[in-house]
Amino acid sequence: MxxxxxxxxxxxxxxxxxxxxxxxxxxxxxxxxxxxxxxxxxxxxxxxxxxxxxxxxxxxxxxxxxxxxxxxxxxxxxxxxxxxxxxxxxxxxxxxxxxxxxxxxxxxxxxxxxxxxxxxxxxxxxxxxxxxxxGAAGILNGFHNEFIAQIFHMTETESEKFIKDQSSxxxxxxINERTKMPDPSNKHELVFNFDSAKPNVEVKNGGVFTTLTGKNLPLLGDLGQSANRVVLEGGALFGPIFTADSSVQLSYVTKGSGCVEIVGLLGKKVLGPIVKEGELFFVPKFFPFAVRAEAGGMEFFSVITSSKQVYGQLSGGKKSIWEAASPSVLEASLNASPAVIQSFKSKIAKGAVIAPPSTI
Structure with missing residues (x-):
């Protein structure tokens, strides 16, 4: 691929x-x-x-x-x-x-x-x-003057001037300083603020992971889309995770920079560069990915083509697939001793989808 x-x-x-x-x-x-x-x-x-x-x-x-x-x-x-x-x-x-x-x-x-x-x-x-x-690219410019005059109950002279005023x-x-723009409502049910929202995951010295789904904004259920934001401290790592519901993810780096690694079919790495502020990266369905922030930290905003956000978590924590797997299955598949697997699972249980910088 x-x-x-x-x-x-x-x-x-x-x-x-x-x-x-x-x-x-x-x-x-x-x-x-x-x-x-x-x-x-x-x-x-x-x-x-x-x-x-x-x-x-x-x-x-x-x-x-x-x-x-x-x-x-x-x-x-x-x-x-x-x-x-x-x-x-x-x-x-x-x-x-x-x-x-x-x-x-x-x-x-x-x-x-x-x-x-x-x-x-x-x-x-x-x-x-x-x-x-x-404006000059406006749809009104595409209709004949007689159409505009008739639909808006104008004379043809009035409609000609009306359209001409648009052309430039x-x-x-x-907006002119003297123009009074309409006043907005203070709060609105269509807006979700990531800065004030309670994070789904928060790790000391690591960062925060906050999701926005149809549960937060019902309109997203109709759109069939959702969003999330990841804020990482310098050296912290997010993931690896993968979308488990056939959705794809498009992400924009809002601050800082970091290394994004995406793994494709048969364990082949398909992306591994430094992605910087103002750049996009795309994650295909089912492809696991991980992001590690550079020294200055990194933030990225993502939209997912599903209103639910179903992730398979290959990192640490209670939702980790590694944590859920039976010890004997891990022993066989990882070709490791029971002692190694026991240590592995105990460390996985203490982790999260965000890992702070290593102190080792």
Whole structure:
């Protein structure tokens, strides 16, 4: 199986405006596994007063705020009600396919949001396809002037000006200081904050592992996706684990760097490089993987194509497969003495999916 599982930083610029930010993606030509496995990633960067125009996409995804804070408008086609949501660093926000959204940075510092999830294979497999309501790339520009005039009850002169005003507007624009943007709700049931959530696993001097599933946000059950975040101290190791429910995992390094090892069929290593901040790595279904942070530590955010997150744990702890296996089975399969297996199982029982730096 020939899979390219790691990528450098985003290589494709969808939109970029000086002083406002940009939207960037990973192309299927550089990272072909995205189209092969129908997953995608996008990175939105907004400077203060930067505004990403209203749009919808052909796929559902989960947005994670790496830095900063912004206001998001969401309109579901099902009820046509606009939800105004404030999101900040550490927040995850699901965005369903077909839902119209806009994104505004009303703060004083840059905001960075990574979007990960499944992609459609209808138009550009491995990439999200966006449909903008407004601006030069907006859908209104594609309809005849008479259509616009009739549907919006305008004169043709009014509709001509209406469309002309759109033609010079970019995907990203700057909001005038005098413009009063809508106020967001303080709390929202669609947002999950990883910074304040109780970790599923927390190891002293090692790090934390926090999951987001349909139990935390019911909408994820409809999306068929989930997410998690791993924060590792320098030298700490996460895993090895594998997805046991045929789902795949797409991960983005939000901070630091580390060595990612993925093992494929017949015990063959298929990935083993240093992955750095701003880069993606992909884990196929059933392939075990482990991550060890470099000296400065490492954080990565992942989206899994299942709402449940069923992992097989090959590391230490009570959920470890090694811990569950019978001693006699381990003796035979590992070709080890009873004394060695007893010592092995006692050490496994004390561990967890995260291991702190070795003191040996």
């Amino acid at each position: 020939d899979l390219i599982l790691a990528s450098k930083k985003a290589d494709k610029t969808i939109a970029e405006v000086e002083g406002l930010g940009g939207y960037y993606t990973w192309s299927s030509t550089q990272f072909p596994v995205l189209s092969q496995k129908k997953v995608a990633a996008g990175l939105l960067v907004l400077q203060p007063r930067g505004f990403a125009q209203p749009h919808y996409a052909d796929s559902s995804k989960i947005g994670y705020v790496c830095e900063g804070e912004c206001i998001v408008g969401l309109i579901s086609p099902e009820d046509s009600k606009e939800e105004i949501i404030k999101i900040q660093k550490g927040d995850a926000l699901p965005v369903t396919m077909g839902a119209v959204s806009w994104w505004y940075n009303g703060g004083n510092s840059e905001v960075t949001i990574i979007f990960l999830g499944e992609s459609s294979d209808e138009y550009t497999p491995g990439e999200y396809c966006y449909f903008f309501l407004t 507007s970019n995907i990203l624009i700057k």
